[in-house]
Amino acid sequence: MTKTLAVAILAATAASAHAQEMDIGQREFRNNCATCHGMDGKGGGPMAALIESPLPDLTRLQKDNGGVFPYNRLYEVIDGREQVRWHGGREMPVWGQEYNAEAPQQLGYLYAPADAESFVRGRILALIGYIHTLQEP
Secondary structure (H helix, E strand, C coil): CCHHHHHHHHHHHHHHHHHHHCCHHHHHHHHHCHHHHCCCCCCCCCCHHHCCCCCCCHHHCCHHHCCCCCHHHHHHHHHCCCCCHHHCCCCCCCHHHHHHHHHHHHHHHHCCHHHHHHHHHHHHHHHHHHHHHCCCC
């Protein structure tokens, strides 16, 4: 085996191990949600006191929905680009718009406007997947 091939294999193995450690949904939650919802998702983040309406306990979404995790509803709330009539006023940031605005920078030279929606959807689904892991039994 050549030295170049050995280095390439080691680099690929290290990248794979690093990718397994990184949870995109958890990163999204920590970067965008924990400030208000708290690291545990219960609504006690450092900015929660500045929000007029009570923050939902994200660990109870499934329990409060008859034991079924509300994927579609949560997607609509996080995406926020379409006004959901039963939401009333919206204090939560419209993450769909934020993610869409970040797409060119995040995708770099691979960016194509048609890819932005897939990028936004992927980030939201990763975030929902992480919130699902926070559910209380």
